[in-house]
Amino acid sequence: MNVFEFNIIITLQNNTISALFVGQNLLTLKEVDSTNNFLKNLLSNSKPLPEGTVIMAERQFAGRGQQENKWHSEPGKNLTFSLLLNPAFLAILNQFDLTRAISLGVFDALKPILGDQLKIKWPNDIYYGDKKLGGMLIENMINGRQIKNSIVGIGINVNQEDFPDGASNAASMKQILHADYDLRILLSEICSHIEGWYLNLRAGKVSFVRNEYLNRLYWVNENRKFKTQSGVFEGTITNVRDNGLLVVKNNNGEEAEFNLKEIEFLNKQI
Numbered sequence: 001m002n003v004f005e006f007n008i009i010i011t012l013q014n015n016t017i018s019a020l021f022v023g024q025n026l027l028t029l030k031e032v033d034s035t036n037n038f039l040k041n042l043l044s045n046s047k048p049l050p051e052g053t054v055i056m057a058e059r060q061f062a063g064r065g066q067q068e069n070k071w072h073s074e075p076g077k078n079l080t081f082s083l084l085l086n087p088a089f090l091a092i093l094n095q096f097d098l099t100r101a102i103s104l105g106v107f108d109a110l111k112p113i114l115g116d117q118l119k120i121k122w123p124n125d126i127y128y129g130d131k132k133l134g135g136m137l138i139e140n141m142i143n144g145r146q147i148k149n150s151i152v153g154i155g156i157n158v159n160q161e162d163f164p165d166g167a168s169n170a171a172s173m174k175q176i177l178h179a180d181y182d183l184r185i186l187l188s189e190i191c192s193h194i195e196g197w198y199l200n201l202r203a204g205k206v207s208f209v210r211n212e213y214l215n216r217l218y219w220v221n222e223n224r225k226f227k228t229q230s231g232v233f234e235g236t237i238t239n240v241r242d243n244g245l246l247v248v249k250n251n252n253g254e255e256a257e258f259n260l261k262e263i264e265f266l267n268k269q270i
């Protein structure tokens with residue numbers, strides 16, 4: 001039996017996902033290096049995969065985060081999954097719109113559960129207060145000037161109670177709610193909301209997606225401290241460029257744009 005056949009069996013038995021196509025083809029793995037790697041291999045080695053295929057893992061032993069970081073997650077307690085999308089309608093230049101749509105989907109699924117302290121931290125972290133609840137690693141495969149496939153890896157800290165010392169900024173839903181949350185129900189909610197925002201993007205509602213992303217952004221329009229190569233400064237996030245660069249206005253009224261490697265948010269007093 002190859003992995004694709006195995007996939008179908010699992011899907012028929014267990015699928016409780018309510019979205020129309022995101023998560024309808026669902027494969028749950030006991031253990032894998034990284035669900036992003038697994039989905040990438042599946043895509044290159046098997047028959048065409050349906051858009052919306054989700055690979056979820058109970059344990060990842062080499063989970064990957066942004067900027068070459070590792071993603072640690074206690075087995076069986078959290079959501080670690082990857083989703084396949086084929087946003088052929090999206091030019092590479094606009095790939096950050098996909099990041100926006102996915103962030104909005106995850107945010108909107110969690111908001112009714114967690115409330116007003118939930119924010120999207122630029123570019124695509126999910127924050128509760130000043131703590132990180134989850135993040136995403138989106139890997140796009142390009143065809144000419146368009147995106148052919150997108151592997152959207154998502155990690156959410158759900159029922160984990162303790163984090164290693166090195167992850168002092170991490171938090172989980174359990175720490176907020178003081179109760180376990182059902183991983184399957186949460187996955188279903190996230191798939192439905194991602195699908196909704198993805199369809200908005202596909203329908204050309206780009207300004208709507210951009211505005212709603214900005215509305216949910218951590219520290220937007222607040223005077224805060226940032227660190228760049230040139231030092232620490234106070235400023236205000238005023239915008240996110242179409243291409244995803246963060247726009248911060250310093251207290252002299254000058255605006256500058258930053259990519260992820262160029263700016264750090266300083267939460268703590270210095």
Ligand code: BTN
Pocket residue numbers: 033034035036037060062063064065066067069071079080081082125134135136137153154155
């Ligand atoms: C980050 O905030 O640094 C991104 C974290 C992304 C983690 C998820 S877990 C599922 C998928 N598989 C991976 O190896 N990484 C992503």
